[in-house]
Amino acid sequence: MKKALQNIKLSTLDSLRSHFHHIQTFKEANNSLMQLCGINDFFRNEHDFLLFLELLEPKHIISEDMERREFGDFQTPSILSDLVCSILLKEGFTPEIVVEPTFGKGSFIISALKAFQKLKQVYGVEIYEPYFWFTKFAILELFVENPHLNKPSIFLYCEDVFEFDFSHIEKATTKEKVLVLGNPPWVTNSELSTLNSSNLPTKSNFKSYNGLDAITGKGNFDIGEYIILMMLKSFAKHCGYIAMLAKNSVIKNLIFDLPKTNYDISDMTALRFDTKAYFNASVEASLFKCRLGRSSHEYICKVSLFDSPNVVESEFGWAGRKFVSDVDLYHDSKAFDGTCPFIWRQGIKHDCSKILELETMDGKYINGFNEELTLEDDLIFALIKSSDIQSPLIAKPRKFTILTQKKVGEDTKYLENKFPNIYKYLTDNIRFFTERRSSIYKGKPSFSIFGIGEYSFKPYKIAISGLYKKPFFSLILPYKNKPMMLDDTCYFLGFDDISEALITLAILNSSYTQDLLRAITFIDAKRPYTKDMLMRINLFKIADYLGFENARRLLSNLPDDISQNMTREEWDVFFAKDGKEQEEQFQYSLFEKASNRQHPTFTQSI
Ligand SMILES: C[S@@+](CC[C@H](N)C(=O)[O-])C[C@H]1O[C@@H](n2cnc3c(N)ncnc32)[C@H](O)[C@@H]1O
Structure with a gap:
């Protein structure tokens, strides 16, 4: 019952709380629920009813949220995952393989199944078992309702992505058009340490920062960044695309490190979307999109708005040996980019x-x-x-x-x-x-x-x-x-x-x-x-x-x-x-x- 209540909207919980404020017994509750939604004997016994009242307490809802915090859990609304797939379709890309490394409630997998009619296989990993089941039933429902939809082979794994071996998928898909899709967790390693969480890659110092850098905050990284890098490591040489939602800071780091990591990617674009509207989150984020399989050796990322993906607002990245936030603006200021004679x-x-x-x-x-x-x-x-x-x-x-x-x-x-x-x-x-x-x-x-x-x-x-x-x-x-x-x-x-x-x-x-x-x-x-x-x-x-x-x-x-x-x-x-x-x-x-x-x-x- 606890898990079920977690999936109910906060507004519904609020109205249930006020509805049950004066109800004393489970029989009274069942009568009232019968009128509300037609279900007979909603609670089987007094115990069910008392448990329900206990779980309605805000502290239970909050503690579940806290539990999910370590998983950087921001489920993508289907309207957004549908839009991401339609942007790729408009570019003429029709993938044969979809890989979703942290599929959550599966909205990207469902959108991909609806949008891409040439899909042969879908691979997904998710650590949280309730979501693993949720996604399976959602896919089942999709095909019950749309029996004529193209049916690829779907492999879903309830595993920790950091432990998951992607090499078999990598080897099996070298000749196919691959799309790595999703929205990896939004949480940093330092937030995880505050939560005493171990939801981290074993190589948590993957950027090889020294002890002092780690202390002063440079060693802080988003686990989403690590997961996108994992995907690039496995699939950068394939033919296809990566399209993943990420904090802008993560995208900036990916481009910053590109001369070092040297992945075969090109056409990097960050499509800014309204995180408040889609996730009720106050962090700046974008859809990071790039082509796999060839490098232009230009370490620049275009920035556009999600609603007008073809209009380039600005570009950031490496201008020669300097990393800049606006390549055009930098042109007029580069003479002043040097070394300050004093120490800040x-x-x-x-x-x-x-x-x-x-x-x-x-x-x-x-x-x-x-x-x-x-x-x-x-x-x-x-x-x-x-x-x-x-x-x-x-x-x-x-x-x-x-x-x-x-x-x-x-x-x-x-x-x-x-x-x-x-x-x-x-x-x-x-x-x-x-x-x-x-x-x-x-x-x-x-x-x-x-x-x-x-x-x-x-x-x-x-x-x-x-x-x-x-x-x-x-x-x-x-x-x-x-x-x-x-x-x-x-x-x-x-x-x-x-x-x-x-x-x-x-x-x-x-x-x-x-x-x-x-x-x-x-x-x-x-x-x-x-x-x-x-x-x-x-x-x-x-x-x-x-x-x-x-x-x-x-x-x-x-x-x-x-x-x-x-x-x-x-x-x-x-x-x-x-x-x-x-x-x-x-x-x-x-x-x-x-x-x-x-x-x-x-x-x-x-
Ligand atoms: C930002 S949510 C996005 C979920 C889904 N991709 C979507 O777009 O709606 C991140 C997901 O990553 C999952 N996750 C967090 N840590 C994980 C891990 N170590 N292995 C696999 N999945 C993980 C969370 O449970 C959560 O469902």
Whole structure:
């Protein structure tokens, strides 16, 4: 009964809940159901009825959903799978073989059976037994209702796709026109680790990231990406197509890795669809479609809208040795794509905001639990977060943070004697530190933080939020003679001299930089602006094009007493340095080195 209720729409469950609100006995319930749907003796006994009432509780429905979360379960509505097949048909493609690696409730298999009349075989794999049965009965129903439909041989396996051996299908279909179809799970390995799930390929580090990359998020991948790569490994040399729904980030990664993986694919296209409308999901996704069996050695993906697949909106991919989000736009900006003379830094990471982030009220510090605290000021610094970076100048903070270390890995034993109040406060709340999930904190001194170093204490900073769609840079001033800090959603450059900060701000907010960023950033990513992206801004080259007068105009939105610090003399001195002096800034901290990893052959930019 539990599984059956799972297949009922939430709106139906809601009306059942209100219908059964006043019903006490199973006889009463059966009478009422007889009137509602004509079924006699709906519940066989009192036990059936009580179980039904228990299962109607929202907690059961939610816990089932949770169970399915680890399987990235977003079943494709048949209207969408039908449309995918019709797009392929319109292109004149009539497959003989269909492979669906995670068929779920089978909507792609059913659509393919309806659309492709030359199919000889269909192969499908699905881990979840109820869906395996659901699909079998749905196919049975399709042929009962349409006895004259072309009937291929259908092989359905209730297995884990990561354990499944596709080689026999691969060998048996080398001479046929193959279509790999479907919608692999939408879940990342890090979400799976939060769920303590083992629904992962055995080679979970399949991109061979080193330990630190894995720690800083680069090792995070979608299992859907792994499954599409599995399909390419088995079928790229066949004649045919792949047409699979995937998050845009997955498609971007596939194209990014293509020069390395070198699969024989061409005509790559991402057809953007409305995920909210089809899946009620708030993630950007597309139908990824490509031709199998030959490579054009052009690592570019066209982008179109699902409803007008023949109109190319833009193209992304490799433009020479650079990975870009818009090939056309990039054309005009490529002169500025180089290496930033300064090191962009990510702000402070501590994963303990309730304890380490403070506000002030009537001169007292308040933590995330609204507790009033008396703490030593020396270790408390103003903190700027992404949501604060909205104006060109930030002179006053909303929040504060306790800095337990001045550099990564510093011993924190000094706190006990020198800062007894802070030490007691942190020790009283130590469980919030020990419960931090990220492995970066393992084996590190108590109350460790990351993204901290000499550079954090530079008085003037130019900062950007990594999360926002539009690139906007702000000047951050010191507050009460202490440098302000940024949180780990932000990136910044630090300066000792306000004039250097102002010059850099003008260059970054110029249209040259903005156009370059538009051409290289993927704004639908969770974090469009990354350190890798910002490190590509060739500030000196842009300054050459911009010139002093234009730069000065760009600072006109700042108060005069601030903007006047950028004089022509300062401008000339700054560029006379030609970046050489800045080389000393290239002292990477442990944390930052990891996030600035270079691709072995191409410049890493995502
Ligand atoms: C996004 S849903 C899509 C289902 C179906 N392809 C469709 O388009 O409606 C992903 C499916 O992958 C299945 N799945 C998740 N992990 C799997 C695994 N390791 N092996 C096989 N199937 C898996 C889930 O049960 C779920 O049905």
